[in-house]
Amino acid sequence: MRSRNNINLRISGPVRRVIHFYVDGFRRMTVGKTLWKVIIIKLIIMFGVLKLFFFHDFLGSRFSTDKQKADYVLSELTRPVQNQKIMHKEEKDDREF
Amino acid sequence: MIENFDLTMVNWARAQFALTAMYHWIFVPLTLGITWIIAFYHTIYVRTGSNEWKNLTKFWMKLFGINFAIGVATGIIMEFEFGTNWSNYSWMVGDIFGAPLAIEGIIAFFLEATFFAVMFFGWNRVSKGFHLFSSWMVALGSNLSAVWILVANAWMQHPVGQAFNPDTARFEMKDFADVVFNPVAVSKFTHTTSSSMLLASLFIISISSWFILKGRHIQMARRSIAVAAVFGLLASGFTAFTGDEAAFENARHQPMKLAAFEGLYKGEYGAGLVAAGLINPTKQPGDQQEAFSFEIRIPGLLSLLANRSPGSFVPGIEDFVYGNDEHGIMGAGEKIKKGRMALANLDAYKTAKEAGDEAAAWEALAAFNENRDFIGYGFLERPEDTVPPVALSFYAFHIMVILGSLFTLVCILYLFFSIKGTLVRQRWLLGLGTTMFFLAMVASQAGWIVAEVGRQPWAIQNMLPVGVATSNLTAGTVQTTFFMFLALFTLLLIAEIGIMAKQISIGPEED
Incomplete structure (x- = not known):
């Protein structure tokens, strides 16, 4: 029983020291406390407001597979060619009419 | 486009x-x-x-x-x-x-x-x-x-x-x-x-x-x-x-970027670096206006910067827009044509693939590959659109x-x-x-x-x-x-x- 406790102490010793290092470090901060407040407010605005309500993944929210995304981007790239084809067809139809 | x-x-x-x-x-x-x-x-x-x-x-x-x-x-x-x-x-x-x-x-x-x-x-x-x-x-x-x-x-x-x-x-x-x-x-x-x-x-x-x-x-x-x-x-x-x-x-x-940040419209041998100058705001590529209202140049320094040789040729904005045969520079107009061909072939490739026509798809792909390095130019309307x-x-x-x-x-x-x-x-x-x-x-x-x-x-x-x-x-x-x-x-x-x-x-x- 005693040896098992010693092992626990040896394992937890360094981990406890690291935790204590951080806890104590944060506790002793002066200007750091203000900075952490700024960081937390900033992250809440960024992720809780901007990302959630304004910055949706354009492709991810419209398509579920990579194939669909690739087809969409390819159609965007070839849109000028498609538009030109439509224009030529309309011109031809007008002439025939 | x-x-x-x-x-x-x-x-x-x-x-x-x-x-x-x-x-x-x-x-x-x-x-x-x-x-x-x-x-x-x-x-x-x-x-x-x-x-x-x-x-x-x-x-x-x-x-x-x-x-x-x-x-x-x-x-x-x-x-x-x-x-x-x-x-x-x-x-x-x-x-x-x-x-x-x-x-x-x-x-x-x-x-x-x-x-x-x-x-x-x-x-x-x-x-x-x-x-x-x-x-x-x-x-x-x-x-x-x-x-x-x-x-x-x-x-x-x-x-x-x-x-x-x-x-x-x-x-x-x-x-x-x-x-x-x-x-x-x-x-x-x-x-x-x-x-x-x-x-x-x-x-x-x-x-x-x-x-x-x-x-x-x-x-x-x-x-x-x-x-x-x-x-x-x-x-x-x-x-x-x-x-x-x-x-x-x-x-x-x-090179277009270099020409733009030096306001160099026409290519020159022994091009000078502008030490101080006032850009003419109405100047457009191809017109006859001066590029600067006022300028002080250090002779040969831009050529030295660009090519490590003070007497060498540094192409200007108009050389890239309209081409310069003497120096083997292809104009943006020709690049736009090639880019449009690349886009048309990409579209043909996509259409052939969707139709399951493998032969046509390969033909379109080969044609696309010939001009793929110019694909971006295919979206541009005029050669002047390449100027920053x-x-x-x-x-x-x-x-x-x-x-x-x-x-x-x-x-x-x-x-x-x-x-x-x-x-x-x-x-x-x-x-x-x-x-x-x-x-x-x-x-x-x-x-x-x-x-x-x-x-x-x-x-x-x-x-x-x-x-x-x-x-x-x-x-x-x-x-x-x-x-x-x-x-x-x-x-x-x-x-x-x-x-x-x-x-x-x-x-x-x-x-």
């Missing part, structure tokens, strides 16, 4: 990205540079054991901490924008950018996050050696993060080691080493880090000069300046050298160079009077010194404008114009978030300036 895309939305997306990147860029160079100087101060403290050096190190560390805390995560906003405003671009470059940005994330997290805490909390609580090691690791970690971001940026300026896959509409990485050792990436990284070190030196010089002028913490300020002036002088020399290298790479890979904003590129470049020269002179003067021991009496220099950080910020932002405005209209050089890289959104959506960012960034900047000013006025604390 490009009129098929909503340019109002494109310009708002551009403005939003510029706002975000330039705001982020307020914090980054100071972090990159000051971490090295702090590690050096820390080393002097460990070697001498002097409490004065310890207080000095802690003071600059505190200001660095404020800058880091306000700046942290502002870069993530750009990633939001990529997914929302620039979805075509994000999809197309995902394969190339995935690896560098993942490495950046891992290095930034493990190196900076691990050692950052030890650097700030470690005073008297870890061994002096490990504490010092942590300071150097923070400097190394932050600069290594910059490597990968700049590798990604350099790839857009000179897309090497890739092949476009017409099935997935993605640029796929073919050679990681080509991407990492891209010559543009090397010159970008060296120029960015050296100029950041110069900016950080001037930050220290500005605040220390203010202390001396106020008659406070004079010993600390003198010591800070002695180190910062040496760092600043070395960094200014290296910045000039790497800037020259960056211009040389521009001449090779983005000349006046903005010219002024940004010249402001950067003129201020860079001033910084070298200031560092020399500070070092000279520091060695002579009469710095405290040079009130005119100390007064000038207090303005140096602001001017360094101006030069740094001007450098960003040179790099990013000078490469317009391209999101990926020759491959993808900015107008095609965006998502199919309305301008109103982007406008709303633009003003939200403007408000957020203004508040954060006020917070930083307020917190930093308060800590500067408190000054270093005695240990």
